[in-house]
Amino acid sequence: MNNFVFYNPTRLIFGKGQILQLSKEIPADAKVMLVYGGGSIFKNGVYEQVQTQLAKHQVVEFGGVEANPQYSTLMKGVALARAEQVDFLLAVGGGSVLDGVKFMAAAIPFSGNDPWDLLTGKAKITQSVPLGAVLTLPATGSEMNYYAVISRKETQEKQSMGNPLLFPVFSILDPETTRSLSYEQIANGIADIFSHVMEQYMTYPVNAPVQDRMAEGILITLREEAPKTLANLSDYDSRANVMWAATMALNGIIKSGVPEDWTSHGIGHQLTAYHGITHGSTLAAVLPHLLKVKRENKFEKLLQYGQRVWNLSGTNDEIVDAAIEKTTEFYESLGISTKAKTYGVTAETVTKIVDKFTTRNVVLGERKDVTPAVVQEILALSLA
Amino acid sequence: MNNFVFYNPTRLIFGKGQILQLSKEIPADAKVMLVYGGGSIFKNGVYEQVQTQLAKHQVVEFGGVEANPQYSTLMKGVALARAEQVDFLLAVGGGSVLDGVKFMAAAIPFSGNDPWDLLTGKAKITQSVPLGAVLTLPATGSEMNYYAVISRKETQEKQSMGNPLLFPVFSILDPETTRSLSYEQIANGIADIFSHVMEQYMTYPVNAPVQDRMAEGILITLREEAPKTLANLSDYDSRANVMWAATMALNGIIKSGVPEDWTSHGIGHQLTAYHGITHGSTLAAVLPHLLKVKRENKFEKLLQYGQRVWNLSGTNDEIVDAAIEKTTEFYESLGISTKAKTYGVTAETVTKIVDKFTTRNVVLGERKDVTPAVVQEILALSLA
Numbered sequence: 001m002n003n004f005v006f007y008n009p010t011r012l013i014f015g016k017g018q019i020l021q022l023s024k025e026i027p028a029d030a031k032v033m034l035v036y037g038g039g040s041i042f043k044n045g046v047y048e049q050v051q052t053q054l055a056k057h058q059v060v061e062f063g064g065v066e067a068n069p070q071y072s073t074l075m076k077g078v079a080l081a082r083a084e085q086v087d088f089l090l091a092v093g094g095g096s097v098l099d100g101v102k103f104m105a106a107a108i109p110f111s112g113n114d115p116w117d118l119l120t121g122k123a124k125i126t127q128s129v130p131l132g133a134v135l136t137l138p139a140t141g142s143e144m145n146y147y148a149v150i151s152r153k154e155t156q157e158k159q160s161m162g163n164p165l166l167f168p169v170f171s172i173l174d175p176e177t178t179r180s181l182s183y184e185q186i187a188n189g190i191a192d193i194f195s196h197v198m199e200q201y202m203t204y205p206v207n208a209p210v211q212d213r214m215a216e217g218i219l220i221t222l223r224e225e226a227p228k229t230l231a232n233l234s235d236y237d238s239r240a241n242v243m244w245a246a247t248m249a250l251n252g253i254i255k256s257g258v259p260e261d262w263t264s265h266g267i268g269h270q271l272t273a274y275h276g277i278t279h280g281s282t283l284a285a286v287l288p289h290l291l292k293v294k295r296e297n298k299f300e301k302l303l304q305y306g307q308r309v310w311n312l313s314g315t316n317d318e319i320v321d322a323a324i325e326k327t328t329e330f331y332e333s334l335g336i337s338t339k340a341k342t343y344g345v346t347a348e349t350v351t352k353i354v355d356k357f358t359t360r361n362v363v364l365g366e367r368k369d370v371t372p373a374v375v376q377e378i379l380a381l382s383l384a
Numbered sequence: 385m386n387n388f389v390f391y392n393p394t395r396l397i398f399g400k401g402q403i404l405q406l407s408k409e410i411p412a413d414a415k416v417m418l419v420y421g422g423g424s425i426f427k428n429g430v431y432e433q434v435q436t437q438l439a440k441h442q443v444v445e446f447g448g449v450e451a452n453p454q455y456s457t458l459m460k461g462v463a464l465a466r467a468e469q470v471d472f473l474l475a476v477g478g479g480s481v482l483d484g485v486k487f488m489a490a491a492i493p494f495s496g497n498d499p500w501d502l503l504t505g506k507a508k509i510t511q512s513v514p515l516g517a518v519l520t521l522p523a524t525g526s527e528m529n530y531y532a533v534i535s536r537k538e539t540q541e542k543q544s545m546g547n548p549l550l551f552p553v554f555s556i557l558d559p560e561t562t563r564s565l566s567y568e569q570i571a572n573g574i575a576d577i578f579s580h581v582m583e584q585y586m587t588y589p590v591n592a593p594v595q596d597r598m599a600e601g602i603l604i605t606l607r608e609e610a611p612k613t614l615a616n617l618s619d620y621d622s623r624a625n626v627m628w629a630a631t632m633a634l635n636g637i638i639k640s641g642v643p644e645d646w647t648s649h650g651i652g653h654q655l656t657a658y659h660g661i662t663h664g665s666t667l668a669a670v671l672p673h674l675l676k677v678k679r680e681n682k683f684e685k686l687l688q689y690g691q692r693v694w695n696l697s698g699t700n701d702e703i704v705d706a707a708i709e710k711t712t713e714f715y716e717s718l719g720i721s722t723k724a725k726t727y728g729v730t731a732e733t734v735t736k737i738v739d740k741f742t743t744r745n746v747v748l749g750e751r752k753d754v755t756p757a758v759v760q761e762i763l764a765l766s767l768a
Contacts, residue, residue, distance in 0.1 A: 001398075001399070001624045001625065001628065002399065003398060003399025003401075003402060004398050004399060005395065005396065005397050005398070006395075006396040007394075007395040008392070009391075009392075009393035010391075011391040012389065012640075014385075014387060014388050014389070014390070015385070015386070015387025015641070017387075207621040208625070209601070209608065209625055210605050210629050210632055213598075213600070213604060213605065214597075214598050216597070217594060217596075217597025217598050217601055218594060218597075220593070220597060221594050224593065225593070237385065240385045241385065241592070241594060244385065244592075244594050244595075244641070248594055248598075253632075253637065256396075256398070256628075257398065257399070257628070
């Protein structure tokens with residue numbers, strides 16, 4: 001096992017009716033900016049529940065945070081928060097709203113000229129406005145970590161940031177709030193969760209059985225719960241299990257002491273930046289091909305994964321091949337194509353991505369050997 | 385899945401050489417009380433490492449905290465800390481030292497007459513001195529939770545307490561510090577960890593597959609690592625895996641959203657109170673018999689446990705019986721007897737425990753149906 005530090009102070013409040021805990025979690029004298037997305041919270045009853053809880057607070061609202069939250073949108077929120085002197089940010093929505101709020105939390109007190117610098121690392125995050133969340137879409141894990149991914153349409157950038165100052169103070173997860181989600185939203189969420197686990201698991205063994213078995217436990221849960229929750233969108237138990245799987249997939253537990261890959265995310269973010277493809281779909285369009293290209297590198301872990309997650313048997317080579325095939329089938333079973341060409345990605349996009357990575361010396365993977373040439377190879381398979 | 389709140393702000397610093405992080409973790413201007421146990425830290429090099437790290441701090445030392453830490457001992461530490469006006473407590477040792485420090489953390493600022501009230505719940509914990517730990521014995525999980533168990537010889541009491549104010553700010557876990565432990569210490573630790581998981585897992589299913597599989601992952605890890613670490617006390621990897629298993633067994637993750645039992649601990653604490661039996665051994669002397677007595681209540685979970693943790697097959701009844709047998713064999717394979725009579729427990733002790741539970745209306749178990757009569761039944765099997 002590798003050395004590690006695990007630290008996660010977010011208070012995770014989970015279950016039916018837990019929005020009733022909201023008012024207690026925010027300081028009584030705080031001026032709150034309630035941040036939401038496209039307005040689904042007005043249709044699923046969440047807005048009313050939140051408003052009831054905030055009855056005694058001063059509240060400013062900021063809506064319209066889009067999927068793959070845009071820098072320009074968020075900067076309007078920053079301006080509003082500064083003008084109104086808010087001192088608590090409440091994200092109500094999915095991972096995009098949460099990520100947007102994390103960026104705003106860092107940008108509001110930032111005194112530099114260009115808050116984009118907080119994303120590129122040119123400027124350091126040294127203070128933040130406290131934030132909390134009511135999560136309505138299980139997928140990104142943003143509810144219990146300090147990461148955010150922000151997009152900038154003008155420059156076709158998608159950039160991630162992370163800082164312990166950006167942990168939500170609390171996150172409330174009521175699986176009932178996810179009932180109004182569409183089949184596609186749930187399916188994309190599951191693809192995202194599955195990929196998050198794979199990024200932290202499908203590397204090489206370092207003799208870390210607790211972490212391996214926990215990662216496998218989440219993968220098996222997704223394998224078993226995905227068809228149930230998609231067949232019956234009002235199955236509370238199944239919805240709850242997917243929601244908790246999403247949080248556990250990216251709160252730091254399963255990555256503690258093991259190598260991490262993140263190649264699929266590195267490439268996937270670029271596919272979103274150039275084509276606006278849904279995050280979960282970009283991961284599905286990369287991961288199976290990455291596994292094929294890096295089959296030898298990841299052989300031992302692929303074998304373990306095939307045996308434990310998919311109950312495969314046969315020769316080692318057969319198990320590994322079948323494990324990759326099962327992964328592809330899993331995404332496809334969600335209705336999510338594993339082929340980048342399905343989403344309109346072209347050879348020109350691949351060239352752009354490879355050129356960008358070359359210019360910026362981007363090398364990905366747990367062994368830092370996914371060079372731009374390897375990225376080309378992976379995307380070529382996805383375009384085939 | 386049941387509703388739950390998960391909150392755990394302890395910074396867990398894990399791995400080889402991590403004691404080098406210690407000085408950074410304690411405020412530079414803090415006056416530190418370094419608390420230790422019987423003096424093993426002078427033999428295994430930990431004392432020197434800690435002293436080096438505390439070179440720039442004001443330090444007061446308090447040693448002699450015993451296994452099953454005694455109230456009278458700890459009250460001397462409380463007096464010293466008050467006299468010296470210390471403002472940080474550093475536990476260096478195993479779970480007993482950590483538990484002792486947690487009690488002191490609450491007792492030092494307590495203004496009431498009798499700090500024992502903090503343990504019985506008669507008085508509330510409203511403030512605490514911050515605490516951190518360097519853990520040298522993997523077992524109790526105290527390094528990443530807010531619980532403590534304190535004994536009082538004079539009155540044959542063993543009482544537990546818990547409060548979020550008692551979370552360690554940080555805990556440093558270097559598996560190398562555990563090399564000097566004896567076979568018996570390691571074996572007892574593994575028995576303790578195994579039992580902790582069982583208390584939170586071996587109940588009844590509530591459709592919580594992530595939690596179930598994580599608990600099973602720890603149990604399987606213990607099953608696989610126990611023989612390795614006991615066969616080779618200097619196997620770093622195996623030692624590290626047991627150490628992380630211990631923390632994950634009792635940091636709140638696996639109990640989130642599922643029922644808990646704690647019957648074995650409830651009875652085991654009494655066996656320690658009357659006979660001074662090592663904690664891990666008391667659990668071994670109760671759990672297998674509890675499983676037999678509560679076989680029908682726990683049938684579904686026993687079946688799942690038998691299949692997943694012990695890879696058993698056969699009829700459901702055969703699997704359940706074999707699962708209980710495997711549990712017994714596991715403890716015995718550690719050299720830990722599952723029979724209370726081996727430790728000198730007599731029928732008179734059983735009567736005392738049953739009488740105490742009757743007087744205090746103690747009813748245990750995930751269904752609150754382990755009455756004093758059932759406790760008698762369980763202990764009768766252990767004495768047989």
